[in-house]
Amino acid sequence: MSLMLSSFVVLIAVAISDIIAKTVSHVSSTYINLVMGIILGIIPFTNHLILSFDDKIFMIFIIAPLLFFEGQATPALLVRKKINNILGTAVGLAAVSAIIVAIVVHQVFALAIPLALIVTAISTPTDATAFDSVIEGRTIQSGIRKSLKLESLFNDATGIILLQAAFLWLQTGQVAFEKNVLLFLFSAGGGIILGGILSLIVMAFRQFLVRSSVNVISSQTLIYLLTPFCIYFIAEEVGVSGIIAVVTAGLIHNSETTRSRFSSPRQMHLGLQLVNFSNSVLNSFVFVVLGLSLERIIFEQRRSIGISLRWLAIGVLVYVLLLIVRFIYGRFFISDRTNRSALLFALGGVHGTVTLAMTFSVLSNGVSRSLFNEIVLIETVVIILSMLIPTIVFKVILPLDADTLNKTTQLKILRNEMVIVGVQHVETMTLSNKVREIVIYDLRDQVQKNTLKAFFNQWRSVTTDKSTLTSIQSVEQRRALMQAFDEERNFLYDLAKNHMVNSEYIYDLFSEILLSESLVLDPQNQVI
Numbered sequence: 001m002s003l004m005l006s007s008f009v010v011l012i013a014v015a016i017s018d019i020i021a022k023t024v025s026h027v028s029s030t031y032i033n034l035v036m037g038i039i040l041g042i043i044p045f046t047n048h049l050i051l052s053f054d055d056k057i058f059m060i061f062i063i064a065p066l067l068f069f070e071g072q073a074t075p076a077l078l079v080r081k082k083i084n085n086i087l088g089t090a091v092g093l094a095a096v097s098a099i100i101v102a103i104v105v106h107q108v109f110a111l112a113i114p115l116a117l118i119v120t121a122i123s124t125p126t127d128a129t130a131f132d133s134v135i136e137g138r139t140i141q142s143g144i145r146k147s148l149k150l151e152s153l154f155n156d157a158t159g160i161i162l163l164q165a166a167f168l169w170l171q172t173g174q175v176a177f178e179k180n181v182l183l184f185l186f187s188a189g190g191g192i193i194l195g196g197i198l199s200l201i202v203m204a205f206r207q208f209l210v211r212s213s214v215n216v217i218s219s220q221t222l223i224y225l226l227t228p229f230c231i232y233f234i235a236e237e238v239g240v241s242g243i244i245a246v247v248t249a250g251l252i253h254n255s256e257t258t259r260s261r262f263s264s265p266r267q268m269h270l271g272l273q274l275v276n277f278s279n280s281v282l283n284s285f286v287f288v289v290l291g292l293s294l295e296r297i298i299f300e301q302r303r304s305i306g307i308s309l310r311w312l313a314i315g316v317l318v319y320v321l322l323l324i325v326r327f328i329y330g331r332f333f334i335s336d337r338t339n340r341s342a343l344l345f346a347l348g349g350v351h352g353t354v355t356l357a358m359t360f361s362v363l364s365n366g367v368s369r370s371l372f373n374e375i376v377l378i379e380t381v382v383i384i385l386s387m388l389i390p391t392i393v394f395k396v397i398l399p400l401d402a403d404t405l406n407k408t409t410q411l412k413i414l415r416n417e418m419v420i421v422g423v424q425h426v427e428t429m430t431l432s433n434k435v436r437e438i439v440i441y442d443l444r445d446q447v448q449k450n451t452l453k454a455f456f457n458q459w460r461s462v463t464t465d466k467s468t469l470t471s472i473q474s475v476e477q478r479r480a481l482m483q484a485f486d487e488e489r490n491f492l493y494d495l496a497k498n499h500m501v502n503s504e505y506i507y508d509l510f511s512e513i514l515l516s517e518s519l520v521l522d523p524q525n526q527v528i
């Protein structure tokens with residue numbers, strides 16, 4: 001019950017923060033989510049309702065589906081083409097940077113090498129969602145963006161293996177290099193194989209159902225949504241990387257989606273909408289939890305924070321060293337190998353939720369409470385710096401994304417013109433006054449031109465049977481809407497044909513019209 005209550009409170013916070021973010025367009029929604037999480041922690045009542053952070057629950061119920069959806073949004077062909085790049089960044093860069101930074105931290109602060117490796121291994125994973133938040137509203141080379149996204153998909157596993165190696169070193173006093181290499185190969189390779197096999201079995205079963213007479217959309221969708229949880233759980237129980245397994249499963253499902261989208265359109269549309277919805281909610285959920293956790297960490301450590309600032313110095317040093325190593329790697333191996341590209345790649349290594357989850361896993365691996373507290377503060381510094389510094393620097397060195405900035409305004413103008421065309425056509429049709437009034441009201445709703453008073457008038461008339469249409473009038477209404485939608489589409493088609501508007505805007509509006517028309521025509525979605 002406590003878990004359900006905690007989730008409920010955080011989800012309410014997610015809904016509120018996303019609404020606020022919509023009204024503050026010049027601030028990334030991620031930062032609004034972070035602030036909302038901090039507020040939840042500051043208020044005693046809400047803070048009491050939310051359970052303490054549990055890294056295992058967080059990984060299986062939040063990170064696993066997010067990585068699955070990210071994998072599904074990534075073409076498998078792209079991964080195949082960029083395999084050398086992925087191995088370089090997600091394995092080579094992650095391992096080398098963790099080792100180099102651990103050695104420097106050991107030398108500067110006399111921190112035992114295994115402890116230094118624990119700190120740097122936790123700082124290894126990067127976060128694609130956090131990167132998107134710091135780059136929001138700016139343009140960056142597509143090659144760098146792809147490299148950072150692919151890196152973040154796979155380097156979580158490297159960080160976890162390095163962390164396990166550091167724990168083993170701390171407990172036994174031995175490096176066990178060969179054992180750790182074999183462990184990495186087993187964990188990562190096993191994750192790829194198991195994730196691939198399980199996802200192929202699930203995919204084959206779902207494809208069999210969709211081509212049979214016993215296909216049920218609700219069951220299909222439920223199987224699909226449960227896939228990342230089941231694969232992650234099975235992989236972790238077997239002892240291989242659950243993260244790699246769900247990413248692999250996502251990649252396989254990407255290929256499935258592209259070649260089966262018309263076999264059951266309703267099912268496909270529902271699935272895509274659920275993925276978009278889940279992605280949006282989970283991403284916001286992650287940063288609300290991150291904000292809450294950071295507030296709790298700082299509050300709990302408020303006494304030790306001022307006693308010694310070693311944690312701050314280590315955190316700053318770790319982040320700066322990671323930045324330097326990433327810059328050197330980017331200078332020789334990424335994109336056009338210029339200083340600018342290397343800087344963008346270095347700053348793009350933003351840390352977030354997986355780093356937080358790995359931090360909290362330390363306490364269950366034999367580390368003392370005092371040492372755990374220091375590690376938590378160090379990683380907090382790394383997370384905050386990795387988000388704050390790129391946000392500031394990117395605003396200075398990257399140009400504004402004009403298409404993104406203008407898109408909302410352009411769509412609003414086009415949508416208004418489109419609806420005017422539809423309404424004008426309806427006014428020329430031979431319709432009863434009641435039908436014409438209802439149809440025009442429906443068309444004006446496409447641009448939210450109907451006032452709240454007009455809505456309640458329509459609602460009251462429907463509720464009291466004052467506007468009930470006869471069967472003939474219902475057919476008349478449906479045909480009027482269809483013709484109006486046709487006129488709107490023709491208007492957009494002419495704009496596209498004459499290259500007067502960005503095609504992306506036309507596709508957006510076209511899809512809106514088709515969705516609206518499905519509410520009129522589709523027997524299963526009809527609301528008339």
